[in-house]
Amino acid sequence: EAPNFNPDKITTDPALAAKLPEHIAKAGVLVVGSDTAYAPWEYISEKDGKTPEGIDVDIAEAMAKTLGLKLDFRTAAFDGILPALGAKYDLGISAFSISNERLKAVNFVSYSQTGALWAVKAGNPKAFKPDELCGRNVAIQSGSYFQRLLQDESQACVSAGKPEIEMIPFATQAEALTRVAADGADATVSGSATIGYAAKQSNGRLQTMRPAGKLGGFGLNGIAIAKKDTALTELVAEVTNKLIVDGVYKEIYGMWGIDDSNIPVAEINPKVKD
Amino acid sequence: MDIEKAAPDRLVPTRQADRVGAVKLNEVVPRRHPGRWVATLLLLWLAISFAQNVATNENFHWDIFAQYVFAPQVIRGVGWTILLTVAAMAVAISIALLLVVMRGSDNPILRTCAWFWIWFFRGTPVYTQLLFWGLFAVLFPRISLSLPFGGEIVGLDTKMLVTPAVAAIVGLGFNESAYLAEIFRAGFNAIDRGQLEAAQALGMRQGRIWRRILLPQAMRVIVPPTGNETIGMLKMTSLVLAVPFTLDLMFATNAIANRLYLPVPLLLVAGFWYLSITSLLMVGQYYLERHFGKGVDTIRARTE
Amino acid sequence: MDIEKAAPDRLVPTRQADRVGAVKLNEVVPRRHPGRWVATLLLLWLAISFAQNVATNENFHWDIFAQYVFAPQVIRGVGWTILLTVAAMAVAISIALLLVVMRGSDNPILRTCAWFWIWFFRGTPVYTQLLFWGLFAVLFPRISLSLPFGGEIVGLDTKMLVTPAVAAIVGLGFNESAYLAEIFRAGFNAIDRGQLEAAQALGMRQGRIWRRILLPQAMRVIVPPTGNETIGMLKMTSLVLAVPFTLDLMFATNAIANRLYLPVPLLLVAGFWYLSITSLLMVGQYYLERHFGKGVDTIRARTE
Amino acid sequence: MNAIMTPPRSTDAQPCVHLQGIHKFYGAVHALRGVDLTIKRGEVCVAIGPSGSGKSTLLRCINQLEQISAGRVFVLGELAGYTEIDGRMHVLAPRRVAEQRRRTGMVFQRFNLFPHMTAIENVMEGPVQVKNMPRAEARENAQALLKRVGLAELAGRYPSQLSGGQQQRVAIARALAMEPEVMLFDEPTSALDPELVGEVLDVIKDLAKSGMTMMLVTHEIGFAREVANHLVFMDQGAVVEEGDPRDVLNRPSNPRTRAFLSKVL
Amino acid sequence: MNAIMTPPRSTDAQPCVHLQGIHKFYGAVHALRGVDLTIKRGEVCVAIGPSGSGKSTLLRCINQLEQISAGRVFVLGELAGYTEIDGRMHVLAPRRVAEQRRRTGMVFQRFNLFPHMTAIENVMEGPVQVKNMPRAEARENAQALLKRVGLAELAGRYPSQLSGGQQQRVAIARALAMEPEVMLFDEPTSALDPELVGEVLDVIKDLAKSGMTMMLVTHEIGFAREVANHLVFMDQGAVVEEGDPRDVLNRPSNPRTRAFLSKVL
């Protein structure tokens, strides 16, 4: 059922491949670290329970092909990816959202943008309204970009003298969705791709709602590269821009049904709001 | 028995007074163990070069460590972690004692219940258990006393009862009780049967016998593995995010790491605190062992 | 001592033959415990209504449970989990025995090393330890024998040495060894000193005494808490994603759960398997306890 | 029974312990085979017999440490352990059993002192925990009892710091602290070095002189001759011979008694 | 010494155990205060004395279960535990100490059988583990030894299934299995019921007859009189009197010996 992206039509760009750092070129493999627990961006395939698939996997595949490399897309815990960038992993592609604080630790090359989407129990029994969040209880993935946005919203509620948003943080987005489906929270919010995918998986037990206010904007996702690896960062940006221009990204996002994730140009360490 | 004290082969005295009163003591030359010293030097050198590497390796980001090790949210996390540990161990110890008594009951249903409890809580992962405790209020919104297929008699909103803190403590405590029950069983089995009979002969009742005679003696065997379990519990509190309970040490450091994208120094912060608390617990264990060893360990009976 | 066997208050016989040979036995009427029966009924009723709720509650998605409980990747996960448990326990037991011997050594540096090892590995969270084992190759790319501040003598790429499986087993095993060392210490301390002396008097050497005389007797006290630890290890394997090692049971079920966005039924799948393996381990523990209790537990010495 | 021949030391001649047809089975082992025995108030009854003859089992049945299989045990006129209604034995509540036990004191071969308590704490434990005596009063009594058994100075020592003879004397003081009406001794000196035996036997002799009702199991035939006024010889779970100690020891009528005495004397 | 007066049973009169000025301190306790003692080959030396006089300590020093504080222990002509170079005592390797210990057998008061092994396994343990004897041969020897101590049928029982007397006989067989040249017995019967004492003493008597060199600590004066050909009386860590048993027992020259014998006899 996963879209079948075919990287064969992508050809190797010798000019770009020539810029590869020596150790990668010699190995002939692009090693990508990812936590593979965030469908549809990256998850473990149903077929054999081993192979990762998802949007990020297709993107990594396209990049590797462009550079004339084989792709080694490896699963790792989030805590294990970041310190090992530049040593164990060449790139980290795991739907990382870019923030100013994170930019101090790693280099990011932006490659997609993510809008938010709400999920509520089918039929919206709690009469949740995306434009009136104060006093609601919201299940959320702990540490996610959307948690920070909600914290701002909650702050606004308090300033306006309204009750704050009650956040219930979970280790995984799946646990947050389970809580909503079981009536344990009014709603949950995450990236549009994720929520859309989850709603489809839920066999009609969940429904989605478009966000309003601050959550209506877009956040940038980035490919993480070790801070000291400037050359590789620039190369990744060039490759990404080439793939954007060639329409490969548009095609991948289209296949996964998230056209609005496409960005016009990839930037190195882009300026973001927070 | 302390092995080291019992084996005179190795009781080689260090330099000592060479006479006591009028007695000229033997001048004993200990055996040399050149191999051991080489091994020791090797170990020391390994430790030093490791420490040197750790201290200078930039991956450890010691500046970030220093910045956050005493941050208020970390300190608060330490407090909650200690609180959870203590509360959950208290729950676990109470239930474990009950389980040991139930297993010794003459009522087969109580015995079966105890066995089942131990089997179930030892058998399933604590993360799963915690998740279900978190979902408890959702899955069973009302606890109500009702006729099996009839109407409700008394009801209570579960949400009031099972707050995240309660769910965390109950979840950790129930899981731990099963492990402690096994430890306690071994401890009580080690007591000489004559102790029970002597107490019975005095006309003491079962409850008093347990409390005054059996428990204090069992403690000697129980304390070291229970120390293990307490230290294990300390680390297990990091799983309470499953409930979700979000004030413990691990959550606090994870949240910072997630924001900064620097997991290693924050793991070191958490590790530093866990190690500190463990050290405290080990000191406590030492004194507990000494306390319950009184009359037995401190004054070693002669053996023939 | 088995408490239940020792307390004749509660040795109330159930209906029995009323004569043996020519002797007419007393017809004993046990005490009634109405309160206990009420409690039992209450428990049973609670269990039934709980089970009923669990079976019918759609949040549990029993269809998904049934679909995946025997899925090939889950079965493979079970295999790897068992393998990791066994291998890590083997590492842990070997090191723990060494630690116990080191703690009894007359070389203060070896004693200190053992103490430090136990302190460190008990004190830090195993997740952090595993993460560092995973990062080992990154933090220390080459293991090399070199002069403290001079050049390298021999070197080896760490990556070759510390594969994920090795890191997982070593990480889990080292951590566990510290806990087991405490348990073993308690076990050896429980042996009567006369045993050591009898063996020494036969002219046995230290190593043989440990292996033939002390260890088998200590096992009786060691097995129950070590059973706890083994079962704990079984669940601890779910942390090896930190390495990252991605073939264990918990990873397999989590991967499915994350794809389906249905954590509960997959946690039930994992729980089912953990419970099954634990049951097997408990059976094994029972037989081990029986084996090492031979000569002591099976034939109960009379006490006066 | 022949015990009537020795005058009881106390004026009251009511039976203190009365056993009727006691049988005891341990699984298939028939440890007691129909024992009848009466001990009068003030009597000192000594049981002797070969190893495994059921002496300990008998004492333990009197104190309800074993459940009898058949027969009746009466202690101080009360049926021990049961109420009999229509020939059926209704088990007493544990509380009642504990109360019955308080009226008998027991001293074990291996002392069984509580190792985590000092000598005086061992002696105080019964009065404080069972009789709810105030600690100060219990301590005073305990000190007096320890003095009586010659251990006034060792009150603060743990059992592991005492010699065997000293431990056994603490055990006797512990039993006496409950002010029992009958004292049971199961080979109180057989775990002691020969030199220490005397200390303990002296204490028991004093007790006998004070008129305490006692039943003793011992291998010290000389001692039995000296203090007993009722001797019981047991073999294979039965009382084979009983009566005045001088009669039994000097002119045993039963061949098994004779065989045994020839070995031990 | 007077032991010469009784003809040694073996032809060889070389000293088997030779102690020179042994002192032993346990912390501040001065347990042995300069003991000199020679036991010749074939001699049966019995040590008696009050509790705490250092008898056990002495035996344990001979077998290197305690480290002496001063003096020299020679067993079978070899300095035990050390090599002496220029008056300094160099500790022997554990392997050498173990080898020395093999030549002496020790029987403890509390038997110290290995509870996890059957009787025959207990007896086989030494030969198999220490002498690397094949199991089949060791089993045959062990069976013969058990027969010698009268336990042929109980070879398969665990210690907990044996009476005290039987356990002690297994312990003797276990020590004999190593074919020691000297046997040390520390109160081998004092943990036994009076009836069982005879069994063990009979085995020891047989051993004495067979010419085995032995040192025994015991409180059984009658037995000492019967088998000993060298009696040692110890008090407060010193040998107060020694010589022919008949002389020492019947005409003790030392007042402390007299006081002690009056209590135990």
Ligand SMILES: Nc1ncnc2c1ncn2[C@@H]1O[C@H](COP(=O)(O)OP(=O)(O)OP(=O)(O)O)[C@@H](O)[C@H]1O
């Ligand atoms: N718990 C038990 N289980 C099975 N048999 C037992 C138990 N206790 C005692 N017996 C058996 O009951 C019989 C009587 O034992 P008891 O201890 O009363 O003898 P005793 O006369 O006290 O012997 P001793 O002088 O050795 O103490 C013996 O055959 C003994 O083996």
Ligand SMILES: Nc1ncnc2c1ncn2[C@@H]1O[C@H](COP(=O)(O)OP(=O)(O)OP(=O)(O)O)[C@@H](O)[C@H]1O
């Ligand atoms: N491990 C020890 N630590 C301190 N003092 C000890 C130790 N072992 C023995 N002693 C003391 O050494 C002295 C001699 O003890 P030893 O056991 O040799 O006496 P013994 O003659 O064997 O007495 P018994 O007849 O009671 O066995 C005693 O005063 C005893 O208290």
Ligand SMILES: [Mg+2]
């Ligand atoms: Mg007995």
Ligand SMILES: [Mg+2]
């Ligand atoms: Mg001694």
